[in-house]
Amino acid sequence: MVAAAAAGRIRIDNITKTFINEADANATVRALSNVSLDIAPGEFVTLIGASGCGKSTLLRLIAGLIKPDSGSLSMDGEDISGPGPERGFAFQDHALFPWLTIAGNVAFGLKTQGVYAERKADVAHWIERVGLKGFEKYYPHQISGGMCQRAALARSLIVSPKVLLLDEPLGALDAFTRMNIQDEILKIHSGEQTTMIMVTHDVDEAVYMSDRVVVLSPRPGRIRETIEIDLARPRARSSADFMAYRKQLLNILHLGGEDTGADYVI
Amino acid sequence: MQNRKQSLAFILKIFAPALAAAVCLAVQALVPDASTQPKAKHPYFTYFMLAMVALQILLAVRALVSKRGAQKVLGRWAFRSVVFLVLTVFNYVIAKRALFPILYFPTYDRILGVLVEERAVVLKCLLYSLRLLLFGYFGGAIIGFFTGVSMGFSRKVSYWLSTPVHLVGPMPSTAWIPILLVIFPSAFSASAVLIGIAVWFPVTLMTASGISNISQTYFDVAGILGARRAQQIVRVGIPAAAPHIFLGVFNGACMSFITLVVAELIGAKYGIGWYINWQKEMLAYANVYAGLIVIAIVFSLLVTALFRLRDVALVWQKGVIKW
Numbered sequence: 271m272v273a274a275a276a277a278g279r280i281r282i283d284n285i286t287k288t289f290i291n292e293a294d295a296n297a298t299v300r301a302l303s304n305v306s307l308d309i310a311p312g313e314f315v316t317l318i319g320a321s322g323c324g325k326s327t328l329l330r331l332i333a334g335l336i337k338p339d340s341g342s343l344s345m346d347g348e349d350i351s352g353p354g355p356e357r358g359f360a361f362q363d364h365a366l367f368p369w370l371t372i373a374g375n376v377a378f379g380l381k382t383q384g385v386y387a388e389r390k391a392d393v394a395h396w397i398e399r400v401g402l403k404g405f406e407k408y409y410p411h412q413i414s415g416g417m418c419q420r421a422a423l424a425r426s427l428i429v430s431p432k433v434l435l436l437d438e439p440l441g442a443l444d445a446f447t448r449m450n451i452q453d454e455i456l457k458i459h460s461g462e463q464t465t466m467i468m469v470t471h472d473v474d475e476a477v478y479m480s481d482r483v484v485v486l487s488p489r490p491g492r493i494r495e496t497i498e499i500d501l502a503r504p505r506a507r508s509s510a511d512f513m514a515y516r517k518q519l520l521n522i523l524h525l526g527g528e529d530t531g532a533d534y535v536i
Numbered sequence: 537m538q539n540r541k542q543s544l545a546f547i548l549k550i551f552a553p554a555l556a557a558a559v560c561l562a563v564q565a566l567v568p569d570a571s572t573q574p575k576a577k578h579p580y581f582t583y584f585m586l587a588m589v590a591l592q593i594l595l596a597v598r599a600l601v602s603k604r605g606a607q608k609v610l611g612r613w614a615f616r617s618v619v620f621l622v623l624t625v626f627n628y629v630i631a632k633r634a635l636f637p638i639l640y641f642p643t644y645d646r647i648l649g650v651l652v653e654e655r656a657v658v659l660k661c662l663l664y665s666l667r668l669l670l671f672g673y674f675g676g677a678i679i680g681f682f683t684g685v686s687m688g689f690s691r692k693v694s695y696w697l698s699t700p701v702h703l704v705g706p707m708p709s710t711a712w713i714p715i716l717l718v719i720f721p722s723a724f725s726a727s728a729v730l731i732g733i734a735v736w737f738p739v740t741l742m743t744a745s746g747i748s749n750i751s752q753t754y755f756d757v758a759g760i761l762g763a764r765r766a767q768q769i770v771r772v773g774i775p776a777a778a779p780h781i782f783l784g785v786f787n788g789a790c791m792s793f794i795t796l797v798v799a800e801l802i803g804a805k806y807g808i809g810w811y812i813n814w815q816k817e818m819l820a821y822a823n824v825y826a827g828l829i830v831i832a833i834v835f836s837l838l839v840t841a842l843f844r845l846r847d848v849a850l851v852w853q854k855g856v857i858k859w
């Protein structure tokens with residue numbers, strides 16, 4: 271595991287990304303402006319900020335799904351040139367393939383890489399690991415949103431990514447399921463030493479899970495502030511220190527109290 | 537015994553189709569045909585209705601003893617009863633009273649008589665048509681599938697092909713006949729191509745639109761999991777578009793049958809379409825209707841087979857996509 275921990279460093283150097291509005295070619299949206307961020311192997315970083323401040327764009331850039339206008343992104347010293355299994359991605363709406371069963375979805379990455387025959391057992395292993403044993407033959411529409419999200423995690427993790435990008439993966443779930451899966455993700459994080467970069471709208475979630483919280487501000491999207499969460503794990507959601515971090519974050523986001531002159535809304 | 541099963545309404549519904557069939561049989565057997573209607577060799581329709589009454593009684597009895605049987609009959613009782621009543625009305629108006637010109641409106645006895653007495657010719661025609669449909673349908677569907685997939689995945693192919701496809705597709709099949717006869721060496725190949733074109737168009741259209749409607753997220757996921765271009769097509773594009781492709785294949789089946797009669801206008805030696813054309817010219821309308829019945833039966837068998845196939849191959853879309 272030490273060797274695995276040595277990999278998964280993400281380096282984001284002064285990137286800028288502008289989108290051209292599809293409806294009006296003259297209107298451009300500067301989604302990210304001069305963003306730099308170094309993420310250590312095995313680190314858990316959370317991105318938080320108002321809607322439209324470029325969080326998803328940043329994840330998609332790291333995944334290699336889109337390219338920056340300027341600046342560079344690298345993983346373990348190599349430029350990111352396109353998507354690949356070393357950087358997994360969990361989408362908010364789980365994005366399971368509806369035409370495949372849970373087992374088929376989880377096995378997808380093994381099949382595309384042609385290693386399914388020798389690693390068949392991994393499918394059962396990961397399905398059990400995310401608590402879906404017995405649901406192998408179900409189709410996504412037959413199980414709940416939380417279960418789908420678990421299956422999507424298993425699908426991402428089976429190919430042993432060094433980095434896992436999570437774009438509000440728990441946003442659509444109820445509070446109870448959410449806390450459950452948060453612990454599940456943390457277990458995987460400590461077990462596999464995967465670097466995790468997660469977008470969330472939930473301040474509690476950010477404090478509970480992250481080593482570091484990166485607050486972004488919109489128009490253009492840039493890094494506003496970074497907070498190290500220096501709390502031992504597992505964390506108690508109601509401890510005084512936890513509350514202090516929570517308050518600090520809310521203040522940065524202008525959601526803390528009397529200063530309600532919020533210049534943006536979450 | 538459950539309350540519901542004993543209720544009068546339940547019994548009435550269960551036996552309604554049998555009752556309607558019995559009414560139809562009674563009218564057929566008891567009311568004599570109009571004297572102007574040519575007689576058939578045997579009262580075939582009486583035999584047919586006898587079998588139908590027996591079948592409906594059997595279904596009703598099964599419904600009394602089995603829950604599944606009851607569900608099946610209850611789901612269709614009104615439709616079946618009305619079918620028998622409509623048959624009765626037509627039979628009365630056409631055969632018993634000869635209210636319509638008898639040339640164009642032969643008795644059921646004579647139509648069924650053709651199927652029995654000329655079964656050798658009809659069967660031969662059917663086999664010829666099936667051979668033509670097999671080549672035309674599968675040829676058109678396969679080529680349409682590949683055209684659609686390449687249009688769906690390649691901007692360049694789509695750029696060059698979408699206008700020709702949209703121009704060629706809706707052209708009436710009769711317009712093709714002279715061109716095809718010049719290009720293709722035999723009448724058979726020309727006919728098969730004619731059917732092929734009719735199938736190719738909806739399959740191409742639905743496949744291409746199915747693929748271009750797939751959410752980009754699925755391709756993103758596949759790319760992240762290491763799928764290369766070919767794998768994206770085979771493992772994401774085609775399964776995701778399968779419901780659309782099926783619709784194209786289904787529409788294609790309808791088109792192929794519609795085109796069959798036209799296709800067999802081109803120098804065919806046998807075939808149901810050819811038979812219908814030929815008998816129409818001879819003003820033998822009983823034979824024409826017999827041919828149409830054969831086409832209808834074969835078509836509904838094909839449609840049933842297609843839907844069975846869909847239920848097996850596309851289980852996943854139950855609850856995802858509404859039909």
Ligand SMILES: Nc1ncnc2c1ncn2[C@@H]1O[C@H](COP(=O)(O)OP(=O)(O)O)[C@@H](O)[C@H]1O
Pocket residue numbers: 289290291292299300301319320321322323324325326327328
């Ligand atoms: N593909 C795109 N085309 C045009 N504009 C986009 C595209 N993706 C994102 N944007 C714009 O970029 C900005 C940042 O979007 P996004 O990264 O999705 O924000 P967030 O995830 O923080 O809510 C938004 O203003 C959004 O409208």
Ligand SMILES: [Mg+2]
Pocket residue numbers: 325326327
């Ligand atoms: Mg987003």
